[in-house]
Amino acid sequence: xxxxxxxxxxxxxxxxxxxxxxxxxxxxxxxxxxxxxxxxxxxxxxxxxxxxxxxxxxxxxxxxxxxxxxxxxxxxxxxxxxxxxxxxxxxxxxxxxxxxxxxxxxxxxxxxxxxxxxxxxxxxxxxxxxxxxxxxxxxxxxxxxxxxxxxxxxxxxxxxxxxxxxxxxxxxxxxxxxxxxxxxxxxxxxxxxxxxxxxxxxxxxxxxxxxxxxxxxxxxxxxxxxxxxxxxxxxxxxxxxxxxxxxxxxxxxxxxxxxxxxxxxxxxxxxxxxxxxxxxxxxxxxxxxxxxxxxxxxxxxxxxxxxxxxxxxxxxxxxxxxxxxxxxxxxxxxxxxxxxxxxxxxxxxxxxxxxxxxxxxxxxxxxxxxxxxxxxxxxxxxxxxxxxxxxxxxxxxxxxxxxxxxxxxxxxxxxxxxxxxxxxxxxxxxx
Amino acid sequence: xxxxxxxxxxxxxxxxxxxxxxxxxxxxxxxxxxxxxxxxxxxxxxxxxxxxxxxxxxxxxxxxxxxxxxxxxxxxxxxxxxxxxxxxxxxxxxxxxxxxxxxxxxxxxxxxxxxxxxxxxxxxxxxxxxxxxxxxxxxxxxxxxxxxxxxxxxxxxxxxxxxxxxxxxxxxxxxxxxxxxxxxxxxxxxxxxxxxxxxxxxxxxxxxxxxxxxxxxxxxxxxxxxxxxxxxxxxxxxxxxxxxxxxxxxxxxxxxxxxxxxxxxxxxxxxxxxxxxxxxxxxxxxxxxxxxxxxxxxxxxxxxxxxxxxxxxxxxxxxxxxxxxxxxxxxxxxxxxxxxxxxxxxxxxxxxxxxxxxxxxxxxxxxxxxxxxxxxxxxxxxxxxxxxxxxxxxxxxxxxxxxxxxxxxxxxxxxxxxxxxxxxxxxxxxx
Numbered sequence: 072x073x074x075x076x077x078x079x080x081x082x083x084x085x086x087x088x089x090x091x092x093x094x095x096x097x098x099x100x101x102x103x104x105x106x107x108x109x110x111x112x113x114x115x116x117x118x119x120x121x122x123x124x125x126x127x128x129x130x131x132x133x134x135x136x137x138x139x140x141x142x143x144x145x146x147x148x149x150x151x152x153x154x155x156x157x158x159x160x161x162x163x164x165x166x167x168x169x170x171x172x173x174x175x176x177x178x179x180x181x182x183x184x185x186x187x188x189x190x191x192x193x194x195x196x197x198x199x200x201x202x203x204x205x206x207x208x209x210x211x212x213x214x215x216x217x218x219x220x221x222x223x224x225x226x227x228x229x230x231x232x233x234x235x236x237x238x239x240x241x242x243x244x245x246x247x248x249x250x251x252x253x254x255x256x257x258x259x260x261x262x263x264x265x266x267x268x269x270x271x272x273x274x275x276x277x278x279x280x281x282x283x284x285x286x287x288x289x290x291x292x293x294x295x296x297x298x299x300x301x302x303x304x305x306x307x308x309x310x311x312x313x314x315x316x317x318x319x320x321x322x323x324x325x326x327x328x329x330x331x332x333x334x335x336x337x338x339x340x341x342x343x344x345x346x347x348x349x350x351x352x353x354x355x356x357x358x359x360x361x362x363x364x365x366x367x368x369x370x371x372x373x374x375x376x377x378x379x380x381x382x383x384x385x386x387x388x389x390x391x392x393x394x395x396x397x398x399x400x401x402x403x404x405x406x407x408x409x410x411x412x413x414x415x416x417x418x419x420x421x422x423x424x425x426x427x428x429x430x431x432x433x434x435x436x437x438x439x440x441x442x443x444x445x446x447x448x449x450x451x452x453x454x455x456x457x458x459x460x461x462x463x464x465x466x467x468x469x470x471x472x473x474x475x476x477x478x479x480x481x482x483x484x485x486x487x488x489x490x491x492x493x494x495x496x497x498x499x500x501x502x
Numbered sequence: 503x504x505x506x507x508x509x510x511x512x513x514x515x516x517x518x519x520x521x522x523x524x525x526x527x528x529x530x531x532x533x534x535x536x537x538x539x540x541x542x543x544x545x546x547x548x549x550x551x552x553x554x555x556x557x558x559x560x561x562x563x564x565x566x567x568x569x570x571x572x573x574x575x576x577x578x579x580x581x582x583x584x585x586x587x588x589x590x591x592x593x594x595x596x597x598x599x600x601x602x603x604x605x606x607x608x609x610x611x612x613x614x615x616x617x618x619x620x621x622x623x624x625x626x627x628x629x630x631x632x633x634x635x636x637x638x639x640x641x642x643x644x645x646x647x648x649x650x651x652x653x654x655x656x657x658x659x660x661x662x663x664x665x666x667x668x669x670x671x672x673x674x675x676x677x678x679x680x681x682x683x684x685x686x687x688x689x690x691x692x693x694x695x696x697x698x699x700x701x702x703x704x705x706x707x708x709x710x711x712x713x714x715x716x717x718x719x720x721x722x723x724x725x726x727x728x729x730x731x732x733x734x735x736x737x738x739x740x741x742x743x744x745x746x747x748x749x750x751x752x753x754x755x756x757x758x759x760x761x762x763x764x765x766x767x768x769x770x771x772x773x774x775x776x777x778x779x780x781x782x783x784x785x786x787x788x789x790x791x792x793x794x795x796x797x798x799x800x801x802x803x804x805x806x807x808x809x810x811x812x813x814x815x816x817x818x819x820x821x822x823x824x825x826x827x828x829x830x831x832x833x834x835x836x837x838x839x840x841x842x843x844x845x846x847x848x849x850x851x852x853x854x855x856x857x858x859x860x861x862x863x864x865x866x867x868x869x870x871x872x873x874x875x876x877x878x879x880x881x882x883x884x885x886x887x888x889x890x891x892x893x894x895x896x897x898x899x900x901x902x903x904x905x906x907x908x909x910x911x912x913x914x915x916x917x918x919x920x921x922x923x924x925x926x927x928x929x930x931x932x933x
Contacts, residue, residue: 119719123712127573129560142558218732223685254654254698255705257688259724261732267685267723270716274686281554285701288550292698293690301649301692 074209074314075246075295078202081317082232082245086194093320095460097197100161102486103327103467104171105500108154109482110403110474112137116266117153120273124149133180134498143180144280147230150176150501151273155222157403158268159474162334163200163325164434164455166207166225167215169272170200170325173226176276178233181283182494187237189485189492195236199279201322203229206297208321209304211312215260219307223258223271228297230279238287250292251282253303326434326454329466330400332384335368338436339387342452343394346440350448354395354415359422362387362438366427373425376417380406388420395419402473505640505745506677506726509633512748513663513676517625524751526891528628531592533917534758534898535585535602536931539567540913541834541905542587547697551580551704564611565929574611575711578661581607581932582704586653588834589699590905593765594631594756595865595886597638597656598646600703601631601756604657607707609664612714613925618668620916620923626667630710632753634660637728639752640735642743646691650738654689654702659728661710669718681723682713684734757865757885760897761831763815766799769867770818773883774825777871781879785826785846790853793818793869797858804856807848811837819851826850833904 072080111117121137124145131140136153140146154160155172163170175196182192207214207225215221231252235245255278258271286292296302304311315321330340339362346352364387372385383389383406390400393416399405410416431437434454439447458466471479482500485492503511542548552568555576562571567584571577585591586603594601606627613623638645638656646652662683666676686709689702717723727733735742746752761771770793777783795818803816814820814837821831824847830836841847862868865885870878889897902910913931916923 116721119716119721123715123719127560127575129558129573142560144558218737220685250693250696251698251701254651254690254693254702255688257686259685259727259732259734259737261724261727261730261737262681262685265681265722265724267682267721267727270682270721271685284554285550288554290547290550290698290701291696293692293696296690296692296698299692301690303690306649306690306692 073295074298075249077314077317078205078232078249078297079242079245081198081202082236083242084198086191089194089197090320093197093323094194096323096325097193097200098486098489099327099463099467100171100325101175101193101196102471102483103161104154104175105482106471106474106479107157107160108136108150108501109478110159111153111156114153114156116269117149117156120149120152132184134183134501136501138502143184144277144284146180147176147276147280148273150180151276152269155269155272159328159331161325161327163204163322165321165324166204166221167212168203168207168221168226170203170226170229170322172272173222173275174199174203174229174233176273177230177279178237179494179497181234181237181280183498185237187494189489189494189497191237192494192497193489195233197320197322198236199229199233201320202232204321205315209312209314210308211310213310214308217309218260220258220260220262220271223275224256224307226272226275227256227278228252230276231282234280234283235286238283240283240287244286247290247292248283248286250294250296251285251290252278253293253296255282256303323457324455327463327467329470331403331406332390332400333372335364335372335433336387336390338434338452338454339364340390340394340400341454342436342438342450343391345452346448346450347395352395352440354392354419356442356444357395357422358441358443359424360391360438360440361424361426362436363426363428363431364436365431365433366429367433369425369427375420377411379411380408383411387425388423389416391423392416392419399473401470504726505729506680508745508748509636509663509680509728510673510676512629512633513667514673515629517622520625520628521751524628524754525625527754527756528624528631529917529920530758530894530898531602531756532606532624532627533902533914534592535606536913537902537905537910538588538591539581539585539932540909541590542584543568545584545587547700548580548584548587551583555580563615565614565932567932569933574615575708575715577611578607578707578711579704581611582707583700586700586703590759590762592756592758594635594753596752596755597635597652598643599634599638599652599657601634601657601660601753603703604653604706605630605634605660605664607704608661608710609668610925610928612665612668612711614929616668618925620920620925620928622668623925623928624920626664628751628753629667630660630664632751633663635752636746640743640745641739642741644741645739648740649691651689651691651693651702654706655687655738657703657706658683658687658709661707662713665711665714666717669714671714671718675717678721678723679714679717681725681727682716682721683709684724684727686713687734755886758894758898760901762834762837763821763831764803766795766803766864767818767821769865769883769885770795771821771825771831772885773867773869773881774822777879777881778826783826783871785823785850787873787875788826788853789872789874790855791822791869791871792855792857793867794857794859794862795867796862796864797860798864800856800858806851808842810842811839814842818856819854820847822854823847823850830904832901
């Protein structure tokens, strides 16, 4: 079976066959995506895009973060960028991308446009995200290393599948929509550090809606725009990878950012948090900490003496002290320039040594705390391990409250009640 | 000076410094583009896109081929695709693309939106087209051969420059707009033969408006999204070519399709038309014709016995007979399935032999007519030679009348009066 046929089969999967564990993760992603979008509404790029789309006007078919309405395609453009503005949304390490910010904006906007149920929106997202993860894996590391941004490129295909499913496209129409996406999808990593990065997520989401909408209206396109000769994969990837076996939802490996800092620091934060809970560990009891981390991170988040709040987000030494001193790493507001001048944290930072270890993945950390009383506390953490649903729920709810206050719990209540809501009810969470 | 700086200098060129010969070609292109667009309004893809954009609604800022109005970005999407629907629009062989269909839709729509003069629209097109040609040449044959469609990719940058000029962007804003275009531009050749091909032109035009509009509103992007590390060129071209010397308008080499058939047959049509005029040549006087053509065309337009009207467009043998028999090759309506069954043309086709010649360019033909009276008429034609303006004018006006009847002359009158018109007057030609 061709890879395209696998994706078309996936797109046609009956909702009744979707495994509960995958659906559960799609709903956690929905919650986290809504929270990140709400937290991003005042970012300058979100304001610019909202105003741009507002000036164009048009049918108010779908909700926009910030409380306005717009045509579905336009809403997806704004919502994708807005929800990625803080870079605090979910990540799939296999896909090498951020699935929710590219695909939920398309699923929700089309769901609102056609009057779908909220549950169908979440299922369409899940199917689209699974397609996106698989296409991202086929594009492979070579695609990313060449300079493409899977969030945008593979993401556009996921958005196309999600939108196509909610539009009720036939198998052949989904094929056409994917073909159109092949000629429409774009996105470069060289935008990182600029508004172009979150824009990429919006581009993906809006491309998906347009391609699905044109296929619905009778457009034609290349027979296999994805894998065919001079199709998207062969033009955009130097070393395409084999397609992963079908039958599972790889999307389930999605990870959530629970700390408002570099993803490379999250494993050590989790490890030290666990030690603190288990042993009531405080900075005063610690003589030294030695940790080993994936080598890639040494050039990313090992700033020994951060000068600003932003640099703290890339400093193992500072973050370790924050964890043991009980300073939240979850709230963006914790990372102040003042904190970078804190004497106690500076003293504690001198106790930390960091070493690269090529045997570790980007999600792993190992190390040991040497106590002043002579005791030793070894630790290890792997972000790849799936958190129990109850733990993940509590963590995501706490993150939400930190980001958007009491509205976080209101949005959580919508997730709990999802099966009784319509997409248009869900759209009200964007106000 | 970096290539980006060259493009930014070009974008800022005062109108007073634009050479008359380049401006003249930009106005021929405007005429031909308007005619092609008007001729395409009933094509299914044009109807679908017009309806799609119409359903979205929004500010009626710009004219759409077919008589509706839409936001500038949306109008450009429809107009780009509509004007490329018949594949009868202009070509630039160095750029490897169709400049007008990607760039005029952006220039006209923004010109209407901001209330520019028609002359400023034509100048902005020219500047954008020159940028597009140069970027297409830097992307090079490797980009095209990898599977990208310069009309769409380089075209998007041209549309960005044209739109940015009409929005009155600063040099730094144009740089940002080009950076955004780097992450937005797309388009694959594997769409050829489907609605995806003309869609590519619309994508380019609409991308240009969105990128220029966001830069105008304060967006940021990569410093040099075009030529920088992991910028557009290095991610999309395996063997970028040196940038051509500045100071001339390479756009002036643009070519117009004057026959509604494969571009590979145009040189022989011109050569035989000239012989017919000079010697009153008729099919009955011809014993045989031998012609040599660029080798690439042998697999494209050397169908010996066409079965349909479409196949006639790719048949040297049939087209040679049509020219000498006085059957117009300019009108799309001439290419009927009935004509493929014509006995006289079939008899004449047997007199033609075709040979590939690697020494010839894609624009050249040479050969000889052997007359029944024993005489010989050698011929040669090179499409690269620029036609005198008066000849080109007559040919384009005849093409226009063939395509859209008396409206062609009305549009020509607008071109003649261009310096006294506004963009919004020009927009009325799209109805």
